[in-house]
Amino acid sequence: MPSASPDLVSPRSPRVSAARRLARRNFRGKERLFLAEGPQAVREAAAYGKETLVELFATVEAAERYADIIGEARTSGARIHLADEQVIADISTTVTPQGLVGICRFVDTPFEEILAARPKLVAVLAHVRDPGNAGTVLRCADAAGAEAVVLTDASVDLYNPKAVRASVGSLFHLPVAVGVPVEQAVAGLKGAGVRILAADGAGEDDLDDELDHGTMGGPTAWVFGNEAWGLPEETRALADAVVRVPIHGKAESLNLATAAAVCLYASARAQRASGGCRSVTES
Numbered sequence: 001m002p003s004a005s006p007d008l009v010s011p012r013s014p015r016v017s018a019a020r021r022l023a024r025r026n027f028r029g030k031e032r033l034f035l036a037e038g039p040q041a042v043r044e045a046a047a048y049g050k051e052t053l054v055e056l057f058a059t060v061e062a063a064e065r066y067a068d069i070i071g072e073a074r075t076s077g078a079r080i081h082l083a084d085e086q087v088i089a090d091i092s093t094t095v096t097p098q099g100l101v102g103i104c105r106f107v108d109t110p111f112e113e114i115l116a117a118r119p120k121l122v123a124v125l126a127h128v129r130d131p132g133n134a135g136t137v138l139r140c141a142d143a144a145g146a147e148a149v150v151l152t153d154a155s156v157d158l159y160n161p162k163a164v165r166a167s168v169g170s171l172f173h174l175p176v177a178v179g180v181p182v183e184q185a186v187a188g189l190k191g192a193g194v195r196i197l198a199a200d201g202a203g204e205d206d207l208d209d210e211l212d213h214g215t216m217g218g219p220t221a222w223v224f225g226n227e228a229w230g231l232p233e234e235t236r237a238l239a240d241a242v243v244r245v246p247i248h249g250k251a252e253s254l255n256l257a258t259a260a261a262v263c264l265y266a267s268a269r270a271q272r273a274s275g276g277c278r279s280v281t282e283s
Contacts, residue, residue, distance in 0.1 A: 006060055006082040011090040015081065019057065019091045019103055025157050034159035036102040036171075037092055039066050044169035045104045046072040052172070053078040055103040059085050062099025069100065078102070093161040108158060109175035111150065111185070115192045117175070119147035120277050121267055122189060122221040123260065126182045126235055128155045130227050135166025136257040137224060142170035144264035149174065150221075152182045186223070186238040194219040196239045199263050200230050201253055203244035207266055210243060217276035220267045227256045 010016070021027040022035050033054065036045050039062075045053040046069065056073045060082055063070050074080055083091075091101050114122070123141040128134050134156045141149050151158055158164075158178050164171055177185075186196050197210075199222055210216050223239060225231030236242050245259050254262070271278045 006084045006087070011087055013087075016083075016087055016091060019055070019101070022103065023093050023161060025160070028157070028159050032106045033103055034106065034164060035091070035093065035161050036104050036164055037094060037100070037161065038098045038165065039069055039100055040169045041164060041167075041171075042100045042102045043069050043072065044172040045102050046076040046078065048107065048172040049076070050105070051077050052104050052107060053102050054105060055079045055081065057081045057083045057088060057091060057101045059083060059088055059099040066100060073102070094165070106159065107172060107176070108178045109148075111177040111180050111188060114148045114150070114175050114177050115188050117147065118192055118219075119194065119221075120219045120271060121146040121264065122148045122150060122194065123264060124150045124152065124182070124185050124189075124221055124223045125155045126152045126185075126223050126231065127226040128224060128256065130256075131156045131160035131163035132166045133227055133256045134158070134160075135163040135168075135171075137260045138163075138167045138176065139170040140257060140261040140264055142167075142173045144261070144268045146174060146264060146268075149176045150180055150185050151176065151178045152185060153179045154182065182223070182235055183238065186221075189221045192219075194221045195241075196221050196223060197263070198223045198225075198231055198236050198239035198242045199245070199259055200225065200236060200242050201244050201259075202230070203242035205241045205243045207243050207245050207263065210241070211266055211270060214270075214275070216267055216270035217273060218271075219277055220271075222260070222263050222267065224256060224260050
């Protein structure tokens, strides 16, 4: 059982100051550590293995409420700190902290390892600058059964606290490569036998037509662009097809994460249909 009082009570503690600095990208890159906030992210970090969860800060109340997570964190080798609520608020980047903040080692995967695994469904985030969108697309890719996500060198930092929160633990579920130039990402995936589809509202091809024509059953990588201005022409030109999600109602457009979910699930269904690159029983 946790003790009745926290052992970290001062936001000026060196341990707390070191954790707080990880909200900044330059410190994350230097230390190769990042913050994971909330019970879901901490639970997944503890389960990931490889001593990924290094430290865990928890309020006394959170330690009692999430005793199972505290146990998993301790078993994984993490150092546990019971902290005052003000300390947690000082480390956290959210307005209403949930009482658990973990410090984790970087978990990104070399792009070459992703290619060697011959993925069947990949999300490529090119020029995605909003961390919330990046994390949400990662979560959508995980839910759709994608084998990998690639963040190009023009996209947001994978370990931005908002991106980590938006992924809701999916960051720890599938391989993610970072800092890959979009040209290298496309060339590598094509070399691995993956068809490249660029998602763009002004695309020449319609997603419904792609599904009707049975052209989406093979290994596929979707390239998603910037939230405001989509994909630049030079990136569109790299794709095998530029595909738009049809708007059947009066909405002006779909936001990035919603469009990504539609595209990834369309591929997932096509790949699991008769003649697709996955059997219906394949997980």
